[in-house]
Amino acid sequence: DAGVIQSPRHEVTEMGQEVTLRCKPISGHDYLFWYRQTMMRGLELLIYFNNNVPIDDSGMPEDRFSAKMPNASFSTLKIQPSEPRDSAVYFCASSKIYEQFFGPGTRLTVL
Amino acid sequence: AQTVTQSQPEMSVQEAETVTLSCTYDTSENNYYLFWYKQPPSRQMILVIRQEAYKQQNATENRFSVNFQKAAKSFSLKISDSQLGDTAMYFCAFMKGNRDDKIIFGKGTRLHILP
Numbered sequence: 609d610a611g612v613i614q615s616p617r618h619e620v621t622e623m624g625q626e627v628t629l630r631c632k633p634i635s636g637h638d639y640l641f642w643y644r645q646t647m648m649r650g651l652e653l654l655i656y657f658n659n660n661v662p663i664d665d666s667g668m669p670e671d672r673f674s675a676k677m678p679n680a681s682f683s684t685l686k687i688q689p690s691e692p693r694d695s696a697v698y699f700c701a702s703s704k705i706y707e708q709f710f711g712p713g714t715r716l717t718v719l
Numbered sequence: 720a721q722t723v724t725q726s727q728p729e730m731s732v733q734e735a736e737t738v739t740l741s742c743t744y745d746t747s748e749n750n751y752y753l754f755w756y757k758q759p760p761s762r763q764m765i766l767v768i769r770q771e772a773y774k775q776q777n778a779t780e781n782r783f784s785v786n787f788q789k790a791a792k793s794f795s796l797k798i799s800d801s802q803l804g805d806t807a808m809y810f811c812a813f814m815k816g817n818r819d820d821k822i823i824f825g826k827g828t829r830l831h832i833l834p
Binding site: 645650651653656664697699701707708709710712713715 | 752764
């Protein structure tokens with residue numbers, strides 16, 4: 609299996625622009641997680657899905673953030689409009705039993 | 720609420736030495752899982768080892784082993800014969816036995832293996 613796939617790996621955008629991050633979980637995994645990592649706040653869980661249904665989105669910082677999982681093999685995290693404080697590494701992870709397997713992350717820089 | 724505490728923000732050891740990373744957690748649950756994740760400079764999060772709370776035997780994966788003390792709520796990671804490639808941030812993590820719950824991560828310990 610190719611593991612969790614995230615795209616793009618790097619994204620540089622200007623404040624106010626819409627940003628869409630993409631994730632393909634490991635086939636057969638029924639949980640999908642979105643995390644954000646910064647030096648100041650560490651690793652934060654933003655939202656997670658079970659069988660494509662959002663279970664807990666309490667970590668989503670504000671209405672500018674939204675996430676979807678239209679099917680078992682694809683999820684998106686969208687930021688609109690983006691702000692410089694959104695600059696971080698965004699990870700997607702998936703799980704089938706208990707271990708979470710992480711993607712390589714997307715490094716987002718908002719200028 | 721569950722919490723995970725890693726009291727060592729940063730550590731350095733010489734190559735080939737043994738190093739122990741500390742982790743304590745707080746929970747009222749009896750059934751749960753504990754994990755150690757490694758994040759090297761490439762930033763990829765890699766699962767190192769997993770421990771089920773109902774198992775008394777400490778988990779081991781090659782040079783990595785844990786000392787799980789359930790009563791003390793302690794879950795330390797021992798790396799034997801440390802290698803330069805072990806240089807990374809290490810995160811201790813907790814998850815309740817109910818899958819419909821999130822993993823709680825500690826703040827991490829940055830480990831440097833010195834040549």
